[in-house]
Amino acid sequence: MKDDGPLAHLIRRLAVLPGLGPRSARRAALTLITKKDEMLLPLINAMEEAAAQIKTCPVCGALDDTSPCRVCSDPARDKSLICIVATLTDLWAIERTGGFRGTYHVLGGVLSALDGIGPDHLNLSTLQTRVKDTPPREIILALPATVDGQATAHVVMDMLTDYNIPVSRLAHGMPIGGELDYLDDGTILTAFQARG
Amino acid sequence: MKDDGPLAHLIRRLAVLPGLGPRSARRAALTLITKKDEMLLPLINAMEEAAAQIKTCPVCGALDDTSPCRVCSDPARDKSLICIVATLTDLWAIERTGGFRGTYHVLGGVLSALDGIGPDHLNLSTLQTRVKDTPPREIILALPATVDGQATAHVVMDMLTDYNIPVSRLAHGMPIGGELDYLDDGTILTAFQARG
Numbered sequence: 001m002k003d004d005g006p007l008a009h010l011i012r013r014l015a016v017l018p019g020l021g022p023r024s025a026r027r028a029a030l031t032l033i034t035k036k037d038e039m040l041l042p043l044i045n046a047m048e049e050a051a052a053q054i055k056t057c058p059v060c061g062a063l064d065d066t067s068p069c070r071v072c073s074d075p076a077r078d079k080s081l082i083c084i085v086a087t088l089t090d091l092w093a094i095e096r097t098g099g100f101r102g103t104y105h106v107l108g109g110v111l112s113a114l115d116g117i118g119p120d121h122l123n124l125s126t127l128q129t130r131v132k133d134t135p136p137r138e139i140i141l142a143l144p145a146t147v148d149g150q151a152t153a154h155v156v157m158d159m160l161t162d163y164n165i166p167v168s169r170l171a172h173g174m175p176i177g178g179e180l181d182y183l184d185d186g187t188i189l190t191a192f193q194a195r196g
Numbered sequence: 197m198k199d200d201g202p203l204a205h206l207i208r209r210l211a212v213l214p215g216l217g218p219r220s221a222r223r224a225a226l227t228l229i230t231k232k233d234e235m236l237l238p239l240i241n242a243m244e245e246a247a248a249q250i251k252t253c254p255v256c257g258a259l260d261d262t263s264p265c266r267v268c269s270d271p272a273r274d275k276s277l278i279c280i281v282a283t284l285t286d287l288w289a290i291e292r293t294g295g296f297r298g299t300y301h302v303l304g305g306v307l308s309a310l311d312g313i314g315p316d317h318l319n320l321s322t323l324q325t326r327v328k329d330t331p332p333r334e335i336i337l338a339l340p341a342t343v344d345g346q347a348t349a350h351v352v353m354d355m356l357t358d359y360n361i362p363v364s365r366l367a368h369g370m371p372i373g374g375e376l377d378y379l380d381d382g383t384i385l386t387a388f389q390a391r392g
Contacts, residue, residue, distance in 0.1 A: 005261050006245040013242040016235065017224040024215030030284050031214050032243070033250050033259055034304075039212065044243050046209040047228070049202040051236050054229050063229055065201050088226050108230075 007033070059130065061106040061123040062088055071095075071103055078102045083140040084127070084156060086110045086149065094142060102140070105130070110144060110152040119155055127156070131163050141169045203229070255326065257302040257319040258284055267291075267299055274298045276333040280323070280352060282306045282340055290338060298336070301326070306340060306348040315351055323352070327359050337365045 007029060015025035032040040056062070057069035064070055071077055081102025085091045091104050107122040131139075141156060143149040157167055173191040174183060183191075203225060211221035228236040252258070253265035260266055267273055277298025281287045287300050303318040327335075337352060339345040353363055369387040370379060379387075 006242070006249045007259065007261065010242040010246040013235075013239045018227050019216055019220030019224055026285050026288065028213040028215055029246070030259070033246060036247055039209075040243060040247050043209045044240060044247070046202070046206040047236060047240050047243075050206040050225070050229060051232055051240070053202045063203065063226070065203065089222050092222065 057106075058126075060104050061108060061126060062091060062104060076101070079134070080137040081140070082127075082130070082136045082138075083142050085142050086144055086152070090142065090144075107143075107152065107156075110146070110148040111155060112148050122152070124156070124159060128159060131160060131165065135163060135165055137166070139165055139167045141167060143169075145170075145172060253302075254322075256300050257304060257322060258287060258300060272297070275330070277336070278323075278326070278332045278334075279336040279338050281338050282345065282348070286338065286340075303339075303348065303352075306342070306344040307351060308344050318348070320352070320355060324355060327356060327361065331359060331361055333362070335361055335363045337363060339365075341366075341368060 010032075011022075011025045011029045014020055014028050015022050017025075020028060032043065053065040054063050055065070055067045057064055057067060057072055059068045059072040062069045062071065066073060078101050082105050083094065083100060083102055084105045084107065085094065086107050086109055088106055091106055094100050094104075105123070105127050107124065107127075109117055109122060111117055111119065111122070139160060141153045143153045143156075153169065160167060171194065172187070173194055174180075174187065180188060206228075207218075207221045207225045210216055210224050211218050213221075216224060228239065249261040250259050251261070251263045253260055253263060253268055255264045255268040258265045258267065262269060274297055278301050279290065279296060279298055280301045280303065281290065282303050282305055284302055287302055290296050290300075301319070301323050303320065303323075305313055305318060307313055307315065307318070335356060337349045339349045339352075349365065356363060367390065368383070369390055370376075370383065376384060
């Protein structure tokens with residue numbers, strides 16, 4: 001394949017998507033071109049629609065086609081409960097459980113020295129304003145259980161310390177269905193220490 | 197996440213691409229929306245460009261923005277040598293080696309009873325016309341070393357049997373850099389039988 005031309009161009013544009021490498025980008029481009037009417041044109045439409053209609057929620061930082069987002073504008077959701085998540089995919093993961101009826105705050109990532117992401121890159125100032133204006137009764141930190149995620153949790157807790165709002169974190173322990181033999185030492189140790 | 201709306205729509209359209217499942221489609225959609233100017237809009241442009249300009253080569257069945265394709269219209273390529281491949285990605289794989297200076301014929305897949313792909317679904321009639329009009333000096337079958345690929349090879353050879361053209365196949369054996377201990381029994385056996 002030559003390195004120029006519209007097909008090579010499309011492949012390069014697809015290859016930068018997370019989850020697609022050069023090989024799957026080539027396969028995806030080929031499938032799209034071969035199924036122009038069933039796949040390529042509908043995907044173009046869906047992308048144009050998304051580009052035109054998706055906005056960032058001014059309250060929580062989530063993306064949605066309504067503003068504020070569906071969670072923030074839902075009268076049935078408990079506004080006095082704010083769950084802080086790193087990304088929208090984490091928000092979706094919690095929504096899929098159907099077990100949380102509060103609201104969210106999407107930071108847009110976690111602190112990362114390697115990627116040069118500092119506190120100013122995260123959606124923290126709106127959180128501060130939000131907490132100051134209408135103090136919630138509880139803030140739940142649902143950040144990744146990684147070094148970067150926990151560093152981010154510390155920064156968020158530091159920021160919230162003046163407002164005297166109870167802050168909780170997701171529990172650490174064995175995943176449901178998990179087998180001890182396949183778990184890492186850190187998780188087993190944490191599960192032991194948090195036993196009850 | 198709700199199941200309607202432009203974001204859900206975009207995710208569903210991305211999830212049907214080969215190599216992307218529901219989770220990576222969610223991550224890809226999120227990345228696209230978050231980086232609208234750097235990723236989403238250029239990808240839309242690349243897709244529209246590809247949709248408008250990419251055509252099927254009337255000679256070999258490959259996809260390109262020129263018609264006939266770059267290989268078929270290149271005077272330096274040996275037209276009397278036809279390499280039959282299942283898909284365009286296989287053609288690209290051979291082109292990346294830089295070792296073949298003949299032309300191709302892209303079948304557009306292999307026979308598959310499971311997927312309901314019969315000889316009529318493959319680009320075989322143009323191959324017959326091509327071979328009848330200007331008989332090549334050799335046809336190379338570079339079809340996948342799978343059951344379906346080999347069934348396809350048999351059908352192609354049956355079709356070509358009246359034309360008395362030498363047909364060769366890619367050799368089977370150990371991959372370069374391969375270790376015996378990691379190879380399957382069938383490959384080792386074939387490599388033994390074809391030793392020389």
